[in-house]
Amino acid sequence: GGGAGGGEEAAPIKVGAIFDLTGPTSDVGAPYAEGIKGYVAWLNENGGIDGHQIELISADYAYKVDQAEQLYSQFVGEGVVAFQGWGTGDTEALRSRIAADQIPFMSASYSANLVDPKEAPYNFVIGTTYSDQAIIAIKWAMDDWAAAGNEGKPKVALVHHDSPFGQSPVEDAKAFAEANGVEFISMAMPKGATDYVAELTRIQEFGANYIIIHTVSSPAAVFVKDAKAQGVDAKIINLNWCSDEFFIELAGDAAEGVYGVQPFTPPSVPVDGHKTPTEWAKANGKDVDVHFIQGWYTMDVMAAGIRKVIEEGKDVTGPNIKAALESLANYETGGVTYPITFSADSHRGNLGSRVYQVSGGQWTQVTDYITAP
Amino acid sequence: MLQVNNIEVIYNKVILVLKGLSLEVPQGKIVALLGANGAGKTTTLKAISGLLKPEDGEVTDGSIVFEGQEIHEKDAEEIVRLGIFQVMEGRRVFEHLTAEENLMAGAYTRPGREFREDLERVYTYFPRLKERRHQRAGYLSGGEQQMLAIGRALMARPKLMLLDEPSLGLAPLLVREIFGIIQRINQEQGTTILLVEQNANLALQIADYAYIMENGRVVLDGTPEVLRENADVREFYLGLTEVGQRKSYREVKHYKRRKRWLS
Amino acid sequence: MPLQLRGFRHPLNGSTLEPGQTQLRVENIHLAFGGVGALAGVSLEVRQSEILAIIGPNGAGKTSLLNSISGLYHPQKGRIVFYNHGREYELTRMKPHQIAAAGVARSFQNIELFRHMTVLDNLMSGAHVHMRAGLFSSLFYWGPAQREQIAFRDFIEDIIDLLEIPAIRYKKVGALAYGLQKRVELGRALAMRPALLLLDEPMAGMNTEEKEDMARFILDVNEEHGVTIVLIEHDMGVVMDISDRVVVLNFGRKIAEGTPEEVSKNPAVIEAYLGH
Amino acid sequence: MDTFIQLTLTGLTNGMILALAALGFVLIYKASDVINFAQGEFLMIGAYMLYAAIVQIGLPWTVGLAVTLLGAVVLGVLVERLVLRPLIGEPIISVIMATIGLSSLLQALVRMVWGSQPKAFPAFIPSTPVNILGATVGADRLWAIAVAVVMMLLFAFFFQRSREGIAMRAVADDQQAAMSMGISVKKVFAWAWSIAAMTAAIAGALVANIIGVGPHLSHFGLRVFPVVILGGLDSIPGAIIGGIIIGLLESYAGGYIGGGVNQVVSFIVLVVILMVRPYGLFGQEIIERV
Amino acid sequence: MISGTFHTSYRSDMALRRTWLERLRLGLFIAFVLAFPFLVGKKPYPIFLMNQIGIATIGAIGLNILVGYTGQISLGQGAFMAVGAYTAGILTARFGVPWWLTIPIAALVTAAIGAVFGIPSLRLKGLYLAIATLAAQEIIIWVVTHWEAVTGGVDALVVPPPMLGSLRMNTDFRFYWIIWALAGVTALLTANLFRTRYGRAFIAIRDQDIAAEVMGVNVFAYKLLAFAVSSFFVGVTGALIAHYRGIVTWERFTIDVSVLYLAMIIIGGLGSISGSLFGAAFMTLLPALLTNLGRSLRGVFPAMDEFIPYLQQASFGLVIILFLILEPEGLKKIWDDIKNYFALWPFSY
């Protein structure tokens, strides 16, 4: 158990983690994993949490759900008290299990299903949920439309990855759009396509003024390239998984001017919170991108919960960490995210994102935090 | 031309099939190899042509010498290039290729410019193949497939042709026709032939010399005239009774049945 | 159950006809494959308990005729009628498995055994059409399913004895010598308790001794159990000795029919098939 | 009407790229009856090799392409030598499983060398939009069509007429009989795998030019299935026509129906067509005579 | 077979285990399964692994009935498992059907769906059929993720925990007994099936379908039956996953799963029940082994850290390839060789 004191002898705290380093999402999974591992290394180098080192027990699960289950079971057997997951697949698959085992769980899946403690009592969502991101995008679109002196409301199209991850914001975005009199369509992007001309054709017929893209970087890059080639003049807004550095690299010129809703401030927009991870990364020969930051601060929030447990002198157990996280209010991440707040009624930790835009080959800030209702 | 010296063949590293078999095929002759089912005739031919390997068979002792060159360790494709061509048991035509493409495959080791001429030559031996040249070989009748298999061998212009049961499944008339053609090929082209046959009667008619094998060994050899006089050959290979009459299958039944009761 | 059990003790014959009655009538069938005619108006009749040989040059359509009878090929014209169980089966309208159930069994030109099964299982699968146990009792191997298996095993053992293959009962057929495989194939057809047995070149590729054995088994089945046999064979010695009647095909047509002696003297047959 | 032309054009170009990816697949099947589940990885490796040659080493793209093709041949020969040859004569399903293992192995190797992150590909073929009948299409995609057509003609000629082509088909039919003709089965397999790896590399380069290079390129392996089955597993023209049909189908479904039905539609159509033509549109029937 | 065993009746000759040695081996295995949770001190992780093996064994036997015994290659395993899992999940979560009852219902529903997707086998053979089943995989998963009214669409379906009185059954230890009991029943039923005409007809179809048809086997009906029986057990697997994990998500049933199960039966041994078990165990334990090997390697060579996941992935592929090259007939063959060696012992050679 934990307890006060904080001498050298304090017992290490075991945290489990599964990463996608070799699977279909490993392009972003790998830097995210580096962020988490980097944070733990940095924390331990700096005395851990009140003298308790964090022992990160991690492995690659290659985005295979049964592997995730197996590793989870093994790590819980080894005594982890909290868990860092990764994708939608594993987060959903482990949802019931973590509740039964009482293991607080964070991941990079920002599905709105996970924020209701009645349904997913041990899941904590650090990023702005996909639904909220989409709503923020629509909100901004309405403002931008009005600011440019246009009449009425803009038309918005949402194209998304053909998966639960992609589908996740569709309902909420649609409801929000309808409530605000915004004409809205959504469509899935076929897997592994080499072009999205068919989808763009439909979007043009619909007459969209704004296109929200909710997928990962490679297809998003193909999409914007096609949009440019087809002469589409709608403004494009990427949600977080395609508002990253890969997107700019892959889309090249076509990336210029694309907007992005991103809960985590990209390194190209320096804020205080970037300092520590950047310095640590430089010293350890790691690259810093937005996913690294994302992993780093996800672990930071988890550590904050654990710290609270220790400070309160309780045993470091799953339920205690859960309680501590639920009492976290306006936790500051040095400007990297909107202040994080959890409560016993809501695990929707992050209510706001900024809008960024690609300019000169990097992400630049356009707005301050916009919050979803 | 070809000497097989005391060879042993083992399948799958355990099954000993040929147990010190020797035979000789002189240049320009037809030599017949007779023997019961499972005696190892096909195995002998495959040992010569190098086709044992894909079946996990191996020559473990003895040697095979062709025109003064040891060949038993060579690969099949090399042996074909040296001039030995085996017509495999059961025809083995390439079913999805047309008849003519099968012949092209037969000419694989030959220079392309001779192709036309060789093709015409095969068609003179087997006019029926010419009619069917664009038909898929898989749909040819059994006899036509056998002709195709021999035709393929002709395309390769081998010095030594190994024929494995060419009469299998063929109608009597066709059997005689094929044997006639084999004889013609031997005479007109000077192709040496080693012939494996169940139909001992016919084989002995066209062969210059014959070997009889049993259980992996040669048990008897000689010219057809000599062999035909041998009592065992008469009874077991030619199916003749002691007085030279053909045995009746119907009578065999009663004879055998009596034997069954006795045992 | 006991009544039926006694049924298995009956000879291998599944026919209900009296010897000499017409069992199969092929009426003017035509069969072509994409323009190439295989059968062009063949008619013939098979009588109960006879051995009918079909001969003819390669490609004459003999196998095609057997395939038409067993339902594998569908003639474009003509009918094939089969009499058994007091009814008339129009084979040209039936599926192969229905024809098998009606009492027609066969062997194949190139051995078509179930290579990875043991000899015993091959024979047991021959009795498929006579087994009745349902899926559920089979899954649980309950009373009826178990009793049925044991009863048929008994029946199959008789065939094993008849064909003199007890020693290889548990061997996988793929590993057997050619002659034995042909024997097993005959056994599998017999396990169907056929009324009519079709044999496609049962002795091809065999040596004299093996042919003698095979001839013996065929005659046993025919003479002692009264099973009607239609057989294709190129060895004229065999045909002459064991068949009651011979039909000769050439280019998809019947060119002669009669006793072996008559046929072997027929000039057309000599011209097309036997040679001078 | 505009929409229709645009969708048709896009479907065509997509279909051609699919067809190109399918060609190597068909080739391997034709020569050895093997379904190569690692074809997507071949494509990916081809793209990465070109990337390494042009970007990492800095060769001009013509030289880079030559080096890549050479690398593909080496890959094909190695795979044949180390994985396929020991499996000659084994049941086909084992061989297929081995190619599945191979795909996992190749994925790992690529990630070890180049990492998991996708990379921008230097546009060695310009993607300038070209206007055709009022529809726009990237020049790189037109190139893909041209390359696919040329490859198809080469392949068709190769298989129908050339001695090696006949040898390959003979080997596919009956390996032992082919050996008895003096055909070296090993050589034929090595040929087949290296040509397949080369076409995959070309397809990979074209696709990477359009969507960038990354491990996701290997997804093409699965997308090829409906194409080759539709055209007939062993038919070169079938691969092309199958590619075009699937490309058009996905394009129309995406443009007129949407909702992510594209790929399901191609599978549904596939099953329906197969029920009518069990060997695809041009595949050859298995000869079954008893 | 042990030499010198004589059977005095066909009944004993046709028993599943014909010699005392065979019966002893089976007895030892059953004793092992019964004792295992206690041998490992009821620790959840080893029991969890055994549970995974048990569940996979049922699915692998199911797939083996279709692929190994009947010769119809299927790439639709994942989707059929999804049908079982969603059926069980929906029945429990939405309609409150008792969890134990949903297992047979799910199995029957999966059997029906399996039979429907077996219809193309009427005309398709070999690899063409394999791809048609791949289509089944894609279509079923598409339906699952898009038919929101029934499946909840892309959202995970939460299944209430299976209760027996006041005991929650889906802890690793308690569910162990359910899984292995069902695995045992599956193995027994399958073994029985293959000593009656149904099983023989399946094998006959695999070996020579034309001959089977002429022997009186209604090939199409039996192919459909093979799809149905196979899917039945696959459905059991799906239902077990639903209740064991307490949640059903489509991402657990992708094409990867289909391929994984194919790998199991090929590496274990096609057309063999014990082979299915070996394959399931192997494919479950291999990644676990590799992961742990990777973790300990990381301790020894920290510099290698970055490469370890790739090495893991590479060795997975490598092990499969090596296995196929060295023993293409699978673990079952190795096991048989060992058995034969000892059966003849001490007289071998």
Ligand SMILES: Nc1ncnc2c1ncn2[C@@H]1O[C@H](COP(=O)(O)OP(=O)(O)OP(=O)(O)O)[C@@H](O)[C@H]1O
């Ligand atoms: N690939 C093989 N593996 C194992 N044993 C084999 C193989 N091929 C042949 N045999 C065995 O070798 C022996 C001789 O076979 P072979 O085919 O040479 O006989 P044969 O004289 O040609 O007989 P037939 O007249 O039936 O063609 C047989 O007992 C056979 O079972």
Ligand SMILES: Nc1ncnc2c1ncn2[C@@H]1O[C@H](COP(=O)(O)OP(=O)(O)OP(=O)(O)O)[C@@H](O)[C@H]1O
């Ligand atoms: N499935 C098929 N497809 C196309 N043609 C066929 C098919 N089956 C048979 N044929 C053709 O029909 C004709 C008759 O063939 P069949 O096999 O009946 O001859 P056969 O009399 O049995 O000859 P053999 O004595 O050589 O076995 C041949 O020309 C053959 O090529």
Ligand SMILES: [Mg+2]
């Ligand atoms: Mg032989």
Ligand SMILES: [Mg+2]
């Ligand atoms: Mg025939």
